[in-house]
Amino acid sequence: MDRAEVGALVQSAADGDAAAWKSLVDGLGPLVWSVARSHGLSDADAHEVYQTAWFRFAQHLGRIREPEKTGSWLASTARHECLKLLRASKRWTPTDDPQLLDRPSDDRTPEESVLDSEEAAAQTERVRMLWQEFESLGERCRQLLRVLISSPPPSYQEVSAALGIAVGSIGPMRQRCLRRLRARLEARGTTS
Amino acid sequence: MSDMSDRHGFDDFDGSGDGPPGGEFPADDWDCGLLEEELRQAAAILDPVPAGLRGIAVDAFALRDLDARVAELTFDSLVDGIPVRGESDPPRMLTFQADAVTVDVEVTEDGLIGQLLPPGPARIEVLSGPREYARLTADDLGRFTGEAPPSGPFALRLRTGREVVVTEWLRA
Structure with missing residues (x-):
């Protein structure tokens, strides 16, 4: 989302415009969700991170110092909650097994079920394969790409806030990760 | 995750280098x-x-909540606490602060115990998202107890005689 647009929407929402708030939820919600997903949390924890970020934003509405940077504010808030939950789960369940933490969720979304019933079987297969290869990338690449592919595309500032990495390192990392993904797809003989 | 450094706070971001990832x-x-x-x-x-x-x-x-003052989380045992050896499920200690008002909260499976400072009576709402809440009362010494907040993020809205303070949302 464009910064100026975000700034204006935050201002309107603070003045009581519910439609502006809804636009913010639709424009920045996928970014917040991607931050929770990229940290390998359980579904329940990811839901709580998403909620906490939005509740806090509502609470601070009208007090945000730089409204145009709200995307980064939300991403950063979500990230800190993720790190806190990871720390908590580590304390309570003494598993440090990265395999376990990295395991993709077994839950099938309604969208996946719909996908099953769609006629475009080849397309479906392509999407599934792409996602499968994406999920088997290394943790750093998966984390970075998951945030980058939220929709609408986030700015590098927002990605930086979401993952705690320098803005300057995002471009090169992005290229490397996408190259790696392409190589995996080529190995399966499925480049588009 | 653990190798991700934590040194970049929100304030470190400047306006430089911003742009759509699909740019140059x-x-x-x-x-x-x-x-x-x-x-x-x-x-x-x-x-x-x-x-x-x-x-x-x-x-x-x-x-x-434009009229309330937000009490920010200044201590969280999950982050700042030193784990007690042998204690597998220590209580969660939280401190919120808004200027002169301090709210100490301890959350265990059994319930919620709190202390308002400076001490004084207050009406307290336990918020659990936009809809549900429970009500508590702080006594003349600023003490209050209640059931443990439900799962998910929660916040407390405290009405003292003079003002309304709401704690920052967080998960118990």
């Missing part, structure tokens, strides 16, 4: 953007924001 890239990178876009569509299909969750965020507009 070397020529060799042409299909890089295509692959990313394809992946973006896959994410929208296979891992979208759950509809119910989006609804909760939309409803959260009701939580804006």
Whole structure:
């Protein structure tokens, strides 16, 4: 989302415009969700991170110092909650097994079920394969790409806030990760 | 995760280098953007924001509270505490502060214990998202107890004689 647009929407929402708030939820919600997903949390924890970020934003509405940077504010808030939950789960369940933490969720979304019933079987297969290869990338690449592919595309500032990495390192990392993904797809003989 | 450094706070971000990820890239990178876009569509299909969750965020507009002062979290045993040896499930200790007002909260499975400072009576609402809440009362010494907040993020809204203070949302 464009910064100026975000700034204006935050201002309107603070003045009581519910439609502006809804636009913010639709424009920045996928970014917040991607931050929770990229940290390998359980579904329940990811839901709580998403909620906490939005509740806090509502609470601070009208007090945000730089409204145009709200995307980064939300991403950063979500990230800190993720790190806190990871720390908590580590304390309570003494598993440090990265395999376990990295395991993709077994839950099938309604969208996946719909996908099953769609006629475009080849397309479906392509999407599934792409996602499968994406999920088997290394943790750093998966984390970075998951945030980058939220929709609408986030700015590098927002990605930086979401993952705690320098803005300057995002471009090169992005290229490397996408190259790696392409190589995996080529190995399966499925480049588009 | 653990190797991710934590030194970049929100305030470190400046306006430089901002721009759409699909902006300027070397020529060799042409299909890089295509692959990313394809992946973006896959994410929208296979891992979208759950509809119910989006609804909760939309409803959260009701939580804006322009008259209350926000008491920020200044201590969280989960982050700042030293684990007690042998204790597998220590109580969660939280401190919130808004100027001169301090709220100490201890959350265990059994319930919630709190102390308002400076000590004094207050009416307290336990908020659990935009809709549900429970009510508590702080006695003349500023002490209050209640049931443990339900799962999910919670906040306390405290009405003392003089002002309304609401604690920063967080998960217990």
